[in-house]
Amino acid sequence: MLAFSDVHIDDLKNLTIKSFLGIVVNDYYPLIYSQINEFESCIKELKNNYDVDLLETTQQKVYNEFDTMYRKEKLVLFPFILKLDEENKKSENCAPFKNIKQHFTSIVASLTEGIQEIDNIFINSNNAELVESARDILLNLKTTFIDLQLIKDKNFYKNYKNCGSCGSIVSTQ
Numbered sequence: 001m002l003a004f005s006d007v008h009i010d011d012l013k014n015l016t017i018k019s020f021l022g023i024v025v026n027d028y029y030p031l032i033y034s035q036i037n038e039f040e041s042c043i044k045e046l047k048n049n050y051d052v053d054l055l056e057t058t059q060q061k062v063y064n065e066f067d068t069m070y071r072k073e074k075l076v077l078f079p080f081i082l083k084l085d086e087e088n089k090k091s092e093n094c095a096p097f098k099n100i101k102q103h104f105t106s107i108v109a110s111l112t113e114g115i116q117e118i119d120n121i122f123i124n125s126n127n128a129e130l131v132e133s134a135r136d137i138l139l140n141l142k143t144t145f146i147d148l149q150l151i152k153d154k155n156f157y158k159n160y161k162n163c164g165s166c167g168s169i170v171s172t173q
Contacts, residue, residue, distance in 0.1 A: 009147055013155035017085050020156060021078045028148060029070050035141050036063050042134035050122070055134070058114035062107055062141070069103035072096070081160050090162035097161055104149055111142040 012020055040059050046052050077096045084091055091097070115138045122131040 009151065012148075012151050017081060017156055017159075020151075021082065024148070024152075025074055025078065028144070032066060032141065032144060035137055035144070036066065039134060039137045039141070042130060042137065045130055046122075046134065054117045054121075055114060058110050058117065058138075061110040062114070065103050065106045065110065069100060069107070072099060072103070081156070084160045091160050092162060094161055097157060104145065107145055108142060111138050111145070114138045115142070 012023065015023070036059065040063075043052050043055050043059055046055070077100055080091070080096055115135060118131060118135045118138070
């Protein structure tokens with residue numbers, strides 16, 4: 001099986017659905033978990049000098065929503081898509097797609113709030129390197145989430161959704 005390090009994110013759209021979902025679950029999602037944990041480490045260091053309650057809340061929201069989304073995709077949506085692919089048909093039920101959209105929307109909103117919080121509170125920080133690192137992690141997470149969801153939605157999910165009212169998962173950018 002290919003690993004994400006072997007494939008540029010733009011090349012993911014050219015994979016088979018099975019290879020794509022394998023790379024997402026086995027490579028991209030562990031990377032996202034590590035970035036969330038790295039952000040948590042930055043928060044712990046910032047806590048020595050600043051009130052970071054809102055950033056802790058952001059980190060927990062992102063982690064909880066991502067963890068829920070990951071489990072729902074891995075256990076429900078991805079097997080559902082693979083079954084649809086095997087049967088060469090579209091879904092009669094778009095609820096699994098809509099459920100993921102809710103989690104994705106919440107994650108992006110939390111990341112955006114976290115970035116704004118860093119910008120507002122830490123603009124004149126004495127610990128600029130650490131603050132910049134925390135901000136970069138959130139920006140990278142947001143970019144990764146959006147880029148990956150765009151590829152999922154435009155290159156894979158659309159092939160299995162039968163409902164026109166679902167819309168794009170990334171329409172909330």
